[in-house]
Amino acid sequence: MATYDTVIRNGQVADGTGKKLFAADVALKGDRIAAVEAPGSLKGNNEIDAQGKVVAPGFIDVHTHDDTALIDNPTMAMKASQGVTTVVCGNCGASAAPYIRDDYGHFLSLIVKRVENVSKTFAEFAAKVEVAKPAINGAFLIGHSTLRMNAMGDDLARQATAAEIGVMRDLLDQSLEQGAIGMSSGLFYPPAMAASTDEVAEIAKPLGKWGGVYTAHMRDEGDDVLKSMDETFEIGRRAGAEVIVSHHKCSGRTNFGRMKETLPKFTEAMKQQQIAFDVYPYVAGSTILRKEMLDRADKVLISWSDTVKGVSGRDLKDIAQEMGCSIYEAADRLQPAGAIYFMMDEKDVQAAMSHPGAMIGSDGIPFDTHPHPRLWGTFPRVLGHYSRDLKLFPLEDAVRRMTSYSAQRFHLTKRGEVKPGFYADICIFDPATVIDTATFEKPISAAKGIDTVLCNGEIVWRDGKPGAGRAGRALKRQDLQAEAKASA
Numbered sequence: 001m002a003t004y005d006t007v008i009r010n011g012q013v014a015d016g017t018g019k020k021l022f023a024a025d026v027a028l029k030g031d032r033i034a035a036v037e038a039p040g041s042l043k044g045n046n047e048i049d050a051q052g053k054v055v056a057p058g059f060i061d062v063h064t065h066d067d068t069a070l071i072d073n074p075t076m077a078m079k080a081s082q083g084v085t086t087v088v089c090g091n092c093g094a095s096a097a098p099y100i101r102d103d104y105g106h107f108l109s110l111i112v113k114r115v116e117n118v119s120k121t122f123a124e125f126a127a128k129v130e131v132a133k134p135a136i137n138g139a140f141l142i143g144h145s146t147l148r149m150n151a152m153g154d155d156l157a158r159q160a161t162a163a164e165i166g167v168m169r170d171l172l173d174q175s176l177e178q179g180a181i182g183m184s185s186g187l188f189y190p191p192a193m194a195a196s197t198d199e200v201a202e203i204a205k206p207l208g209k210w211g212g213v214y215t216a217h218m219r220d221e222g223d224d225v226l227k228s229m230d231e232t233f234e235i236g237r238r239a240g241a242e243v244i245v246s247h248h249k250c251s252g253r254t255n256f257g258r259m260k261e262t263l264p265k266f267t268e269a270m271k272q273q274q275i276a277f278d279v280y281p282y283v284a285g286s287t288i289l290r291k292e293m294l295d296r297a298d299k300v301l302i303s304w305s306d307t308v309k310g311v312s313g314r315d316l317k318d319i320a321q322e323m324g325c326s327i328y329e330a331a332d333r334l335q336p337a338g339a340i341y342f343m344m345d346e347k348d349v350q351a352a353m354s355h356p357g358a359m360i361g362s363d364g365i366p367f368d369t370h371p372h373p374r375l376w377g378t379f380p381r382v383l384g385h386y387s388r389d390l391k392l393f394p395l396e397d398a399v400r401r402m403t404s405y406s407a408q409r410f411h412l413t414k415r416g417e418v419k420p421g422f423y424a425d426i427c428i429f430d431p432a433t434v435i436d437t438a439t440f441e442k443p444i445s446a447a448k449g450i451d452t453v454l455c456n457g458e459i460v461w462r463d464g465k466p467g468a469g470r471a472g473r474a475l476k477r478q479d480l481q482a483e484a485k486a487s488a
């Protein structure tokens with residue numbers, strides 16, 4: 001009988017495909033899953049007892065801003081503690097590469113805290129990630145807003161010229177060649193608001209050539225959400241790229257209930273082209289503090305401010321009252337700052353999460369002083385609150401929306417399933433107790449019920465703390481595609 005490096009014994013396997021739980025032992029050798037066999041049939045140098053636990057693929061957080069967190073915070077505890085073993089970075093138009101300037105503004109401060117972490121080329125950035133030896137894997141999108149800042153400097157409140165579009169298209173082409181897996185846009189944000197549909201569609205053309213995906217923080221997630229969906233789908237078609245709509249929501253009280261319009265629209269469009277979307281399991285969103293967003297939210301909490309101390313985690317209304325001014329003026333005085341906006345309907349969130357096109361992404365912002373709880377809570381919250389307690393969907397389907405479906409949509413070859421030959425990214429959790437503990441009041445708090453997490457065969461979370469494993473990789477397009485081809 002072969003002896004493996006590690007055997008995970010006595011667990012119930014949720015293999016990631018949505019197939020019903022089954023009892024099996026899972027053997028790991030090196031960075032791969034080597035065997036999945038009947039209980040008691042495999043022998044390992046190390047054994048992990050998973051009695052009463054579920055053995056699932058490591059979760060894939062498809063919507064993150066962890067680009068430079070992988071470098072500055074390589075244990076990635078906020079994600080490993082949830083069972084996450086791969087993060088897709090560079091979303092919403094913001095990536096840390098390619099960036100040819102020596103400074104970075106308010107928008108990039110969402111993802112960059114040290115200027116040393118921005119890089120002139122994607123290859124240089126990926127090398128920085130690898131040198132940092134993060135505990136978990138990263139895959140990277142190139143941000144359209146980042147491309148704009150390269151080509152247009154600070155003159156962003158206009159459409160790009162043909163020459164500038166050429167510069168951006170070439171930068172994207174070069175980045176994809178070097179290993180980026182796609183492009184993201186954030187037409188909702190000031191650096192890209194003035195960009196036309198044509199601009200984005202033209203820049204995105206290399207996606208078709210390299211097989212990259214297009215993810216979109218859409219221009220409008222409120223009154224004009226349907227129009228924005230059309231624009232996003234059109235860009236994907238014109239670029240020849242698969243589309244992922246980011247953090248799908250119907251934002252603002254007057255738009256509550258409109259998932260009844262957007263979800264059937266997704267269902268229809270999915271018959272014509274490859275489209276999917278991600279969702280986070282909360283009724284509040286979070287991003288930079290913007291006056292234009294205040295009227296849309298029922299409540300606004302400050303997540304960080306560089307100018308006023310002691311306001312993180314507090315209600316903007318209370319801060320304004322103390323300052324003796326309006327919330328709009330208070331927002332001005334706090335800049336640069338970030339905020340949490342309560343602006344969604346619970347029923348909409350549940351409807352979105354259960355749609356066939358939905359996968360789970362946290363959209364957590366890693367450097368916030370008082371972050372949105374999704375940064376530490378997303379995946380256990382879907383498993384414990386939505387699947388187990390509310391019975392929104394079976395556990396196997398919850399796992400699928402965090403693993404195999406996500407890997408397929410982002411072309412993360414050999415990730416997202418518990419199957420021989422796949423990478424040994426594994427999350428062992430207790431289905432009876434798994435739950436998020438991060439709250440809007442106390443957001444930095446590891447989930448309960450996540451037992452052991454392995455990435456590329458090494459333990460990255462165990463007994464409520466980070467493991468020694470630092471085998472995470474920068475997953476590059478060309479490697480993913482070569483491996484897909486070799487195993488086809």
Ligand SMILES: [Zn+2]
Pocket residue numbers: 091092217246247
């Ligand atoms: Zn976004």
